[in-house]
Amino acid sequence: MRKYLVVLALGLVAGTLSACSGSQKAEPVATIQHDSLNIDGAMRLSDVTVPKHYELDLTIDPSSEQFGGTTRINIDLSSPQRVLYLHGEDLNVEALTLVSGTKEIGGEAVFGANGGMAVILNEEAPAGEATLVFKYTAPFKEGLNGLYRVKEEGLWYAYTQFEPLDARRAFPGFDEPKFKTTYRTTMRVPAGMVALTNTKETDRVTEGNLEVFRFEVSKPMPTYLVAFAVGDFDILESEEPLDGVTLRLVAPKGKGALGEYMLKRTPAVVRYLTEYFGQPFPYEKLDIVAVPNFSAGAMENIGLVTFRDSLLLLDSETASVAQRRSALSVMIHELAHMWFGNLVTMPWWDDLWLNESFATWMAAKGLVDLAPQLESSVDAVSGKGWVMMQDARKSARNIRNPIETVGDIHNAFDSITYGKGARVLQMFEVWMGPEKMQEALRAYTSTYANQGATTEQLLAELDKASGKPVGEAMKTFLDQPGTPSVHVDLICEDKPVLKVTQKRWLPAGSDAPNQGLWQVPLCVRYEQRGRSEVHCELITQDTQNVALEATRCPKWFYPNANESGYWRWTMSEDALNKLSSRYLAELTTEEKVGLQSNLSAMLASEQIPPDTYLKSMEALGRESNRTLLLNTLGAMEFVNRFVTDEQRAKWTRKMSALTARRMRSVGYLPKANDAAEKGLLRARLFDSHFALTQDPKAKAEAQKIADAFLKDMKTVPADVAGVALEIVAREGTADLWLSLKLALEGAPTPAARSSIIRALGSFKDKDLHNKSLGLYLEGTIRTQDLWAIMGPSFSDDTTFANTWNWFTSNYSAIVEKAGQQAASNLPRVASGFCSADGAEKARAFFAGQPKVEGQERILDQTVEAIQHCERQKKYLENGLPGYLK
């Protein structure tokens, strides 16, 4: 799954997930008391009952309030049983039977907590093969998980999102990833609609007013990868031959043409991955489906990959470079899952990183290879800095974290599993050599094809291919939280030696434990006779000397060559000063961005004076690379919130010197044959430039662009229009609000729609802002867009106060609409605060609400972020006069 914006997460529940699911002994008595059973879906299933094959027969009419069907599961019983444990949630079981040979045994379905379900048979079933048959109905639920429905331009559609724990709400089954089985599906849908699932259709017939679709038997799949889609779709088939894989784009009626761009980009991704793995694409069919209301970014269901519509439906005329980049990146991520997760599946959620870290790592790698003009490796360094901040929290998870509650499963879909995991893989890829990594992954995906595999099995392949103890070193990053902070001193007495020490990196004021010992693959770049050399060595001790292959004392060194390692560094003040000034030109762009990121870390741990930090950031922002500029502007926008009235004029002059010339050279609107660099910079520079300088010219441009967009939404790129609309909406009147509301209804693309929603969320006028927020609860703004409507207020204290008020006053309605799973993430709303008072408000509010699984950890993380924000604000406030001198 590719998470969206803020991390998908949730969690918390009583009871631990121990290894076995209650008593499964043969039960001789005739009556079994329900309360004597331990039916908790949070507990792991035993291997007493093993599913072998599913026959799903579903009747799905998206315009109806419920669906239903028959599920047949071929099982293998290792011993005679009266009670079988499996999963099912909100299912109304009308009949159930167990067929064993010629014997048919009736029974009763009993439901427990967390989607747990027990089948109590009327008599003991013998050991051996049997078939469980359920006839049931179930409601389409609120929220965007399980089997849910969406109304789009007057037409009803049904889609699924089962990962991690919601297949159990669509059909009874053994909803745990260790069980990989085959499926044969039949779907009955209203005439005129099309039904889709993981495999190819074999035939369709009309029965009364229903169209009956039958599908091929699948390859082995875990339940969380099963998927269905029903509706009157536009379906476009790719004309490009793709080695026996049928590739199609599926969109809501009338939207298919917007999918052509990504349909054309997808074959290159398939070829890139099949070449990397040295294997054909594992499945014969690939439907890429644009879903109009979707909680995650995308989901890698076998043969039926679902996407948030903005990632598949792009207007090839006006889509921004950033939007194209996101779409390509998510496509690589999802298709990489065909191997990482789908072909080879983790047996349990503690190994989720085998899916998500790998898919995220592959997306970063693929983006560099498939779209080199985007220079994405530089952005990846910025992303790493952000993840390291999350990793410094006291509440940070391990990449491989024990699962003790259902909440832990939902919490596992976070920036640690995705971002940290990917960067750790990249670090070891560099250390092993990319060819060895590829060799290991080819062996891993072919050895365990169509089966399950664990971390230990993966690490064994890495060791084997590299001939190095990669696994042992990697575990020091997988199994403990935190980022190493490596201090490097250059000592030139006899031969040049680096004295290296390590500890956990923490921001000032943190009370997280600072112990930790990592095996750090250190690759240092250093000057030698006017050229640069790289020396790599594994640091295993807390203090270690590294001898350089050098005859002279290097004039400079950069501790983390090309910034490919997942660790932070510090050095002496003298060495740092030289590196940031005289020898800056010697660094690669990745290293310059790394320098920026490490300076920010030194600021957070209060190891450099705030005015030195601001001056260094300003200097790095003057470099030509866009990422360096944007990082600097991000840092300055944080300061911008607390510049005093007396400081304002000087501050604005300084900021203007940083942004105005760049804004002129990039321009407010794209020109023909613009470089990708400009496309990636434009909207964000526009936004920062105006925020930092309040430039009247920029405001006039914003008005012009907003007017043009509202007149014809197809004439301006949605990202630039979005910035312009936000600028004018902040001071906007009721007339503008009405125009935006009207524009929302006719938005030609998902990107245009998002821009309008963000503008609606930007009004400073309290009544208009409240009317905008109200659009969410009345359903004009879709469930998936909750963060888009709230987000713009997070950087403005007054508007945020209004959002917080709305959020807390309507909390139960918001939870009901979002569904329990998305609700786990809601404490992040408090991240708009930057004061102890705000942290207190957040704690007090959530303490008074019904418990939602997974919220506890998210709330802890958010409160820590607020505390850090307040401390950093005070530190920078003190340094501001020195910077402005």
Ligand SMILES: [Zn+2]
């Ligand atoms: Zn994923």
